[in-house]
Amino acid sequence: xxxxxxxxxxxxxxxxxxxxxxxxxxxxxxxxxxxxxxxxxxxxxxxxxxxxxxxxxxxxxxxxxxxxxxxxxxxxxxxxxxxxxxxxxxxxxxxxxxxxxxxxxxxxxxxxxxxxxxxxxxxxxxxxxxxxxxxxxxxxxxxxxxxxxxxxxxxxxxxxxxxxxxxxxxxxxxxxxxxxxxxxxxxxxxxxxxxxxxxxxxxxxxxxxxxxxxxxxxxxxxxxxxxxxxxxxxxxxxxxxxxxxxxxxxxxxxxxxxxxxxxxxxxxxxxxx
Numbered sequence: 001x002x003x004x005x006x007x008x009x010x011x012x013x014x015x016x017x018x019x020x021x022x023x024x025x026x027x028x029x030x031x032x033x034x035x036x037x038x039x040x041x042x043x044x045x046x047x048x049x050x051x052x053x054x055x056x057x058x059x060x061x062x063x064x065x066x067x068x069x070x071x072x073x074x075x076x077x078x079x080x081x082x083x084x085x086x087x088x089x090x091x092x093x094x095x096x097x098x099x100x101x102x103x104x105x106x107x108x109x110x111x112x113x114x115x116x117x118x119x120x121x122x123x124x125x126x127x128x129x130x131x132x133x134x135x136x137x138x139x140x141x142x143x144x145x146x147x148x149x150x151x152x153x154x155x156x157x158x159x160x161x162x163x164x165x166x167x168x169x170x171x172x173x174x175x176x177x178x179x180x181x182x183x184x185x186x187x188x189x190x191x192x193x194x195x196x197x198x199x200x201x202x203x204x205x206x207x208x209x210x211x212x213x214x215x216x217x218x219x220x221x222x223x224x225x226x227x228x229x230x231x232x233x234x235x236x237x238x239x240x241x242x243x244x245x246x247x248x249x250x251x252x253x254x255x256x257x258x259x260x261x262x263x264x265x266x267x268x269x270x271x272x273x
């Protein structure tokens with residue numbers, strides 16, 4: 001699944017082709033993806049100008065004066081910027097046409113989403129899918145003190161807390177494993193047992209890990225490419241993720257793999273104690 005760095009790389013790639021550009025057409029090739037496409041989407045957007053692009057967690061936000069298009073890439077989706085005349089392929093479900101080029105959503109597994117939030121319904125942050133999300137990990141507001149306060153009394157493992165999204169949003173499985181390694185915290189440790197000093201370090205390492213991944217174009221996942229068709233290369237610098245049985249790059253111990261909530265976790269027993 002594309003995680004926050006991949007979504008931010010996508011946003012950065014499509015932004016110059018969308019912002020301050022007028023939508024000239026909308027093409028829908030099926031009735032919907034995870035949820036139905038918004039009714040009358042073509043008439044809602046055609047002739048309207050994109051004001052800004054943004055992101056909340058793993059949701060892309062394409063803002064117009066009268067509302068916001070909310071896009072989620074799901075398990076296998078990606079957006080590409082292409083010439084308008086580019087023929088669609090089997091899994092190309094949605095085109096936002098802007099004159100001579102378009103932004104096309106491809107989603108083989110169809111777990112993605114294209115939704116509409118009208119300005120009449122208030123700020124987009126109040127949308128049902130966004131209102132319960134935690135603090136943005138790349139914002140200055142992600143402080144160790146927030147992580148510390150929000151985890152008091154919680155017995156769930158810190159890895160599970162990072163993935164839940166109600167404390168901090170969008171970290172995802174890959175980057176949770178990498179951040180916990182960099183912070184030297186065992187992923188099985190109950191969140192309520194981690195002290196303030198270690199949460200300060202974890203907050204810093206979450207931000208550093210995500211920023212490094214964005215700089216390197218994200219990770220090359222099975223179905224993910226950036227808006228320009230390029231793959232990322234952050235996976236070349238993984239410390240633990242997907243390295244079970246290999247030597248730790250720091251201490252030489254063998255990287256272990258366990259299951260937490262049906263997700264794979266990778267860690268080093270020696271470095272993360």
